[in-house]
Amino acid sequence: MIYNAYSLKEAASRPERFVQGHRMCAGCGATVAVRAVMRALRPEDRAVVTVATSCLEVSSCNYPYTSWNDSFLHTAFENAAASASGVEAAYTALKKKGRLEETYKFIAFGGDGGTYDIGFQSLSGAMERGTDMVYVCYDNEAYMNTGIQRSSSTPAYADTTTSAVGSKSDGKPQYKKDLTKIMAAHHIPYVAQSTFIGNFKDLHQKAETAIYTEGPAFLNVLAPCPRGWRYSTADLMDICKLAVDTCVWPLFEVTDGEWVLNYEPKKKLPVTEYLKTQGRFKHLFENGNEHLLERVQDDVDRRWEELKNLCDMS
Amino acid sequence: MSRRDRMSGNEAVATAIRQIGPDVIAAFPITPSTEIPQYISSYKSDGLIDTEFVAVESEHSAMSACIGASAAGVRAMTATSSAGMALMYELLYVAASDRLPIVMAAVNRALTGPININADHSDSMGARDSGWIQLYSENAQEAYDNMLMAHRIAEHPDVLLPLMVCQDGFITSHAVENIVIEDDELVKSFVGEYRPEKYLLNPRESLGVGPYSVSAFYMEIKRQQFEAMSKARAVVAAVSAEFSALTGREYGMLEKYRMDDADLAVLLMSSSAGTGKDAVDRLREKGVKAGLVKLRVFRPFPEDDLVEALKDVKALGIMDKSDGFSGCGGPLGAETRSALYGRADGVKTVNYVYGLGGRDARVEDFEALFEELGRLRDGESLPRCRHHGMRE
Numbered sequence: 001m002i003y004n005a006y007s008l009k010e011a012a013s014r015p016e017r018f019v020q021g022h023r024m025c026a027g028c029g030a031t032v033a034v035r036a037v038m039r040a041l042r043p044e045d046r047a048v049v050t051v052a053t054s055c056l057e058v059s060s061c062n063y064p065y066t067s068w069n070d071s072f073l074h075t076a077f078e079n080a081a082a083s084a085s086g087v088e089a090a091y092t093a094l095k096k097k098g099r100l101e102e103t104y105k106f107i108a109f110g111g112d113g114g115t116y117d118i119g120f121q122s123l124s125g126a127m128e129r130g131t132d133m134v135y136v137c138y139d140n141e142a143y144m145n146t147g148i149q150r151s152s153s154t155p156a157y158a159d160t161t162t163s164a165v166g167s168k169s170d171g172k173p174q175y176k177k178d179l180t181k182i183m184a185a186h187h188i189p190y191v192a193q194s195t196f197i198g199n200f201k202d203l204h205q206k207a208e209t210a211i212y213t214e215g216p217a218f219l220n221v222l223a224p225c226p227r228g229w230r231y232s233t234a235d236l237m238d239i240c241k242l243a244v245d246t247c248v249w250p251l252f253e254v255t256d257g258e259w260v261l262n263y264e265p266k267k268k269l270p271v272t273e274y275l276k277t278q279g280r281f282k283h284l285f286e287n288g289n290e291h292l293l294e295r296v297q298d299d300v301d302r303r304w305e306e307l308k309n310l311c312d313m314s
Numbered sequence: 315m316s317r318r319d320r321m322s323g324n325e326a327v328a329t330a331i332r333q334i335g336p337d338v339i340a341a342f343p344i345t346p347s348t349e350i351p352q353y354i355s356s357y358k359s360d361g362l363i364d365t366e367f368v369a370v371e372s373e374h375s376a377m378s379a380c381i382g383a384s385a386a387g388v389r390a391m392t393a394t395s396s397a398g399m400a401l402m403y404e405l406l407y408v409a410a411s412d413r414l415p416i417v418m419a420a421v422n423r424a425l426t427g428p429i430n431i432n433a434d435h436s437d438s439m440g441a442r443d444s445g446w447i448q449l450y451s452e453n454a455q456e457a458y459d460n461m462l463m464a465h466r467i468a469e470h471p472d473v474l475l476p477l478m479v480c481q482d483g484f485i486t487s488h489a490v491e492n493i494v495i496e497d498d499e500l501v502k503s504f505v506g507e508y509r510p511e512k513y514l515l516n517p518r519e520s521l522g523v524g525p526y527s528v529s530a531f532y533m534e535i536k537r538q539q540f541e542a543m544s545k546a547r548a549v550v551a552a553v554s555a556e557f558s559a560l561t562g563r564e565y566g567m568l569e570k571y572r573m574d575d576a577d578l579a580v581l582l583m584s585s586s587a588g589t590g591k592d593a594v595d596r597l598r599e600k601g602v603k604a605g606l607v608k609l610r611v612f613r614p615f616p617e618d619d620l621v622e623a624l625k626d627v628k629a630l631g632i633m634d635k636s637d638g639f640s641g642c643g644g645p646l647g648a649e650t651r652s653a654l655y656g657r658a659d660g661v662k663t664v665n666y667v668y669g670l671g672g673r674d675a676r677v678e679d680f681e682a683l684f685e686e687l688g689r690l691r692d693g694e695s696l697p698r699c700r701h702h703g704m705r706e
Contacts, residue, residue, distance in 0.1 A: 048386065048514045063525040071514040074524035075381050075408050082375035086340060086382025086390065089366040091515060093337035093388050096364060102517040122378065125371030 008199040011039045015069075017047070022067040023059040027233025029196070029223030029240075030056050030138040034109060036200050037136050037219070038070075040207035046070060047105045048087050052080035052114030055145040056138065078118040080108040081126035084133045105211050106133035112153035113143040116179050127186045127216040134210040134217045137179065140225035148228040152177040155248075156299065157292055158280045160228070165283045170292055175299055183218040184254040190215075192253035195222035195240040202251055202262060209253075222249045230279025242274040247304040252311065261311040268304075271297045316496045316561070323454040323486035326493055327393070327419045327479070328353030330461035332363055333501035336417075337388035340368035340379035342398060345431045346483035347421035350393035373398035377405035377416075384414035385523045387513030389465065391416065395483060396423035399437045403444065409476045410445025410539060412523055415468035415508075416476040418446075419461065422584065422635075423483040424671040432672020433482040435583065436636035438612075439645050445539050447477040447546055448613040450583040454491045456610075457481040459563055462496065465505050466553045472545040482585040484672065496561060504560060543614045550611055567616035569608040570623050572598060576605025578687045579624065581650060582633040583609045586668075586675045593680030604684050609646070617653040624650075625658035629691035631683050633702075635669045643667065643699035662690050666702040679703050 017038040024031045034056065041047055047070040051057040057074050060067045075083045084106045094100040110119055115137040123135055142160050143149040150163040155176045159165040163172035184191045190213045192206040203221065210217035222243055226233045243249035246269045251262040272293060275281040284292050321329065328350050331339070341351035357363045366383075370376045376392045383390035394402065399420060409416050425436040438448060447467060451457035460479040468477040481487055496504075514521050527535060547567070554565040571591050573579065580590055587608040597604040607623050609616070624630055632651070634644025642648075647665030654661055666683065669675045683702060690696050 046517065050382070058526040061522050061525040063527040063531050066522040066525065068522060069520060071516075071520045072522040072524075073382060073385055073514060074526075075378055075412075076404055079375060079378035079405070082370060082378035083382040085368060085370075085375075086338065086379030086384075087386040087514060088382075089338045089340070089368050089379065090383040090386035090388040090390070093364075093366045093383075094386075094515060097337075100515060100517070104515060121371060122375050125375055128371070129368070 006201045006204055008201070011200070011204055014039055014043050017041065017069045018060070019067050019069060021065060023062065024055065025226060027226040027236050028055070029140060029225060029236060030111070032196055032236070033136065033138045033203070033221045033223045036196070036203045037107065037207040040204055040211055041105060045103050045105055047107055048073060048084070050074070050080045050084040050087065050106070050108040052108070052110035052119055053077035053145070054111040054114055056109055056111070058145065077114055079122045080110045080114060080119060081123040081131070081135055084108040085126045085129060085131040088131050088133055107211065108133060108135045110135070110137055111144065112137060112139045112141060112151050116153045116177055117151050124186065127183065127188050127218065131216050132214060134219060136219045136221060138221050138223035140223050140228060141176070142225070142228050144225045144228045153179065156296060157284055159283060160280070170289070171283065178303070180218070180220045183220070187257065188216040188218065189213045190217040190253070190255055193220045193249070194251055195243060195249055196237055197241060197244060197251070197263070206253060228280065231277055235277060239274070239277050242269065242277060245269045246271045246274040246300065248274050248300055250304065250307055252307060259310040259314040261308065271300050316494050319493055319495050320490050321454060321493055322349070322488050322490050323451070323457045323481045324349040324421065324488065325353060326454040326458035327461050327481070329495060330458050330501070331391060331419070332357050333496070333498050334389070334462070334465065334505050335363055335502070336365055336391045338366045338368065338380070338383035338390045339392065340370050340376045340383070340390070341392045341394070342370050342373045342376050344373065344395050344398035346423055346487045347393045347395040347398070347419065349487070350419050350421070373401040374405065377402040377409065380416045381405060381409050381412065381414060384409070384416050385412060385513065386515045387510050389508045391418065393419035393421070395421045396425055396437045399441060400425055403441060406441050406444035406446055406476070408524065411535060413474040413542070414476060415465065415474055417461070417464045417468055418476070418478040420478040420480045421483045421487045422480050430671040431483070433485050433585070434635045434670045434672070435480075438478060438480050439636040439638070441478070442613060442645060445475060445543070446613060447475055447543070448611070449477065449479050450610055450612060451479060451481040451486065452584055452587045452608060453486055455493050455563070457486060458493060458495070459557065459561070459565065462501055462504065463553050463557050463565070465508070467546065467549050469508055470549045473542050473549050475539070475542050475546060480584065485585040500560070504557070546614045547616060565610060567611045567619040568623060569610060571606040571608065573605035573607060573623060575603055577603045577628040578684055578691060579605040579607060579627045580631040580633055580680070580683065581607045581609065581624065581646065583612065583635070583646065586633065586635070589675055589677055590680050593677045593684065596677065597681065597684055602684065602688070615649055615653070620650060620653050621657045624654065624661055627661050629662045629687040631687050632663055632665045634665060634667050637667045637670065647699065663698070664690060664696050665699040667699065668702040673703055675703060
C-alpha cells in the first residue's frame with residue numbers, strides 16, 4: 001500500500017483532471033467520485049480514461065466539448081473494461097518498441113448498470129486477463145441515465161421505475177448483488193469498497209493504491225443519485241456517512257487476498273437511519289411495513305457479520 | 315523472393331498477419347476462423363511476432379479491445395465468423411464512426427439458426443451497413459493478397475475506415491491450395507508503418523474519442539463517413555494497381571471472366587467463382603455466350619464498374635449467398651438492380667439465393683442456371699427471385 005501522509009488540502013490543490021462545463025446534476029455522487037479518484041493520480045503521470053455509456057459519459061464528453069484533461073475513450077455501455085484493455089495492450093506494444101517514454105495509467109469508470117449488469121462479463125474478462133488498469137464503479141444503485149430502472153445493485157424494496165411500489169408491490173423484491181466480493185473472488189491484486197467520508201482520505205488512499213498497484217484493481221464507490229434516491233442535494237455527504245455507520249456500505253479492501261475492514265462504527269446505527277433519508281424507501285415507513293424494515297436490517301446484519309469474519313480470518 | 319507453398323485460407327491469412335506484424339490482436343475462437351488466432355498465438359509463443367495478443371472472453375470484447383488499441387494509436391486486428399461477428403455488430407459501427415482502420419479476417423459462416431457452421435455470407439452481409447470496407451476473396455491466394463492490401467486501404471488518409479477481408483468458411487479457410495507467399499521484407503515495405511495523426515497515447519495532445527454527439531453534429535459525422543467510403547474506391551484501385559505491379563497479380567473492384575461478348579452472365583462473390591468459371595468454360599465449348607463477374611469489393615459498392623461490366627448482358631443471374639429476408643431477394647440482388655436501374659435497363663435479371671449454410675453449388679448447378687437465363691433472354695417470364703439448388 002502507498003499510504004503517504006494524506007492531506008485534503010494538498011490533494012485538492014493538484015491540477016484538476018476533470019473540469020467544469022460538464023452537465024451532471026447538482027448533488028450527484030458520480031462527479032464527486034471521479035474527481036476524488038482522478039486526484040489520486042500523480043500530477044506527472046498521464047491517464048487514458050475509459051467510460052461506459054452512462055450519465056457520466058453523455059454529460060462529460062459532449063461533442064465538441066470535454067471535461068476530461070486526459071485522453072478519453074467511450075465506445076459503448078457494456079465494454080469499458082475491454083476497451084481499456086485494448087488501450088493497455090497498445091501501451092505495452094508502444095513501450096516495448098521504444099515509441100513512448102511517458103507513464104500512462106488506465107482508469108475505467110462505469111455506473112452499476114455498466115458494471116454489475118451489462119458490462120459484468122467485460123469487466124470479469126479484463127480483470128482475469130491481468131490488465132494493468134483500475135476499474136471504478138460509481139454505484140448509484142439503478143440505471144439512472146435512462147430514468148431510474150432497477151439494476152442488480154438496487155437494494156431490496158427500493159422504488160424504481162421498473163420495480164415500482166404499488167398496491168401489489170413493495171418495490172424491488174430481490175436483494176443487492178455483492179459485486180465487491182465477486183471481484184475479490186477474481187484474486188486480483190487489489191479490490192476495495194469506499195464512499196465519501198470526512199476528508200476523503202479513505203477514497204483517496206484506495207484510489208491511489210488501486211492506480212499504483214501493478215495489475216488489475218477494482219474500486220466500488222457508493223455514489224448517491226439525488227434524482228433516483230430522492231434526497232436534497234445538500235445531503236450527499238450525510239447519506240454516505242449513514243451508509244457506512246449503518247453498515248449498509250462497509251469500507252474495506254482486499255489486498256493480495258488479505259481482507260481488511262477499514263472502518264468499524266463505534267455505534268452501529270439502525271438501518272432505518274439511512275433508509276429514512278431517501279424517498280425511494282419512503283413506503284417502508286408506512287404502517288404495516290415494519291416486517292420489511294426488519295428484513296432489511298436482518299440482511300445488513302448478516303452481511304456485516306460475514307464481512308467481519310472474512311476480515312478476522314485474514 | 316516470393317515462394318510457392320501449399321496452405322489453407324486460414325494459414326494464408328495468418329501468414330499475412332505474421333508478415334504485417336500488427337501491434338495488437340484481440341480475438342475469440344469461433345469456427346471456422348479459430349485457426350487464425352491459434353496460429354497467431356503459436357507465432358507469438360515461438361517468438362516470430364511481438365504482437366500483443368489479447369485472448370478476450372468474447373467477440374464483443376475483441377472488437378472493444380481493437381477499438382481501444384486502434385484509438386490508442388496502433389495497428390489492431392481480429393478474426394471472426396458468424397455469431398462472433400454478430401456479437402460485434404454494435405462495435406463495428408463504433409469502429410467505423412471513430413474512423414479507426416482496424417482490419418478483420420472474416421471467415422464467412424452462416425448465421426444461426428438452425429445452428430450451422432458452414433459457409434454463407436449472412437454474417438458479413440448483416441454488417442454491410444456498419445461502415446466497414448468489405449473485400450471478398452475467391453481462394454486462399456486472394457485472401458492472402460487482400461490481407462496484404464488491407465492496411466494500405468484502411469489507413470489511407472482519405473479513407474480511415476475499418477476493413478474486413480472475407481473468405482468462405484471451410485471451402486476456402488480449410489481447403490489446402492497452392493499459393494504464392496511474398497517475401498517478409500517485401501510485405502513489410504509494401505504495408506509500411508502506421509503513424510496516426512490523432513491518438514489517445516499522444517503525450518503532446520490529449521484526445522477524446524467517442525463523444526456524445528447530438529443532432530446538431532451527428533449528421534456531419536455520418537456524411538464524413540459517406541465521403542470516406544466514396545473515396546475508398548479510388549484508394550482500392552490505386553493500392554491494387556501498386557500491388558499488381560509488385561506481384562503480377564491483378565485486382566480491381568471486380569473480375570470479369572469471359573465477359574467480352576457474353577449475353578448470359580452470373581454475378582457472385584467469393585469461392586463459388588471458381589466453380590462458376592468452370593461452368594462458363596464448358597458452356598463456351600458448346601457455343602453458349604456465357605460469362606461471369608466476381609465482385610471483390612462489396613463496400614464501397616462499385617456501382618459504375620458494375621454497370622460498365624454488365625450493361626451489354628441480355629440476361630443476368632445475381633447470386634446471393636445470403637437471404638436478406640426482404641421477401642424479394644438478397645442484398646447483392648437489391649443493390650445490383652439499383653445500380654442498373656436507369657443506366658442499363660435492358661439487362662433482364664433473376665436474383666438467385668444459393669449456397670446457404672454450405673449448400674454445394676456444383677458446376678451442374680451453374681449449367682442449369684445458365685440454361686434458365688437463356689430462356690429469360692429469349693423472352694420467357696421468370697420469377698424475379700428464387701432459391702437455387704434446393705432438395706426438391
